[in-house]
Amino acid sequence: MSDSTRRSLLVTALAAGVSLAAPRPAAAEDDQPGADERPKKGDLLVFSEGEHEGSLIKPGDLDLGGPPLHAWPKDPTSSVIRSGSRLNEILIVKLDPGELDDATRAHAADGIVAYSAICAHAGCPITAWVKGSEIDKDVLKCMCHNSEYDPRQGAEVVFGPAPRRLAALPLAIIDGSLTIAGSFIGKVGGAQPG
Numbered sequence: 097m098s099d100s101t102r103r104s105l106l107v108t109a110l111a112a113g114v115s116l117a118a119p120r121p122a123a124a125e126d127d128q129p130g131a132d133e134r135p136k137k138g139d140l141l142v143f144s145e146g147e148h149e150g151s152l153i154k155p156g157d158l159d160l161g162g163p164p165l166h167a168w169p170k171d172p173t174s175s176v177i178r179s180g181s182r183l184n185e186i187l188i189v190k191l192d193p194g195e196l197d198d199a200t201r202a203h204a205a206d207g208i209v210a211y212s213a214i215c216a217h218a219g220c221p222i223t224a225w226v227k228g229s230e231i232d233k234d235v236l237k238c239m240c241h242n243s244e245y246d247p248r249q250g251a252e253v254v255f256g257p258a259p260r261r262l263a264a265l266p267l268a269i270i271d272g273s274l275t276i277a278g279s280f281i282g283k284v285g286g287a288q289p290g
């Protein structure tokens with residue numbers, strides 16, 4: 097580009113009121129310290145979407161048998177919502193405790209279980225709650241390549257190409273609040289590039 101062309105572009109940009117500074121990310125919340133740290137014991141859970149986005153999720157917000165709610169962890173001390181990494185998004189679903197296998201029940205709170213919302217195949221977000229292809233129950237389903245996970249059995253893969261189960265997040269109910277009781281169990285994220 098010649099000097100005169102560069103000058104004329106600059107003049108045009110200034111005349112149009114165009115900022116030449118690098119754009120700032122819009123989501124200031126994501127820049128806060130701790131926003132991209134993985135969920136920690138003691139974190140609370142807030143809605144990650146919908147009309148209640150950012151509000152605390154209480155046990156009574158969940159319907160027995162689903163569908164799952166999508167959530168972010170929230171540091172109760174700093175009030176930072178850990179939405180700085182997509183790997184922190186969580187699915188929460190309330191099930192009949194009698195349907196859960198022993199290991200799943202051990203991490204559940206009153207039948208409420210939580211898993212990473214990121215598919216273990218190629219890392220798409222899991223968006224569907226539908227009747228399983230090979231089991232007669234609702235399952236967590238990734239629509240990218242149709243992997244299905246059974247939340248009653250520790251999100252074991254029950255259909256599709258995913259190589260492993262979803263990471264599980266232990267829960268507890270403390271003083272009436274749904275609370276994270278430990279770190280993710282298992283690897284979070286996809287096993288191969290999308």
Ligand code: FES
Nearest residue numbers: 215217218238241
């Ligand atoms: S990324 Fe979910 S099935 Fe492939």
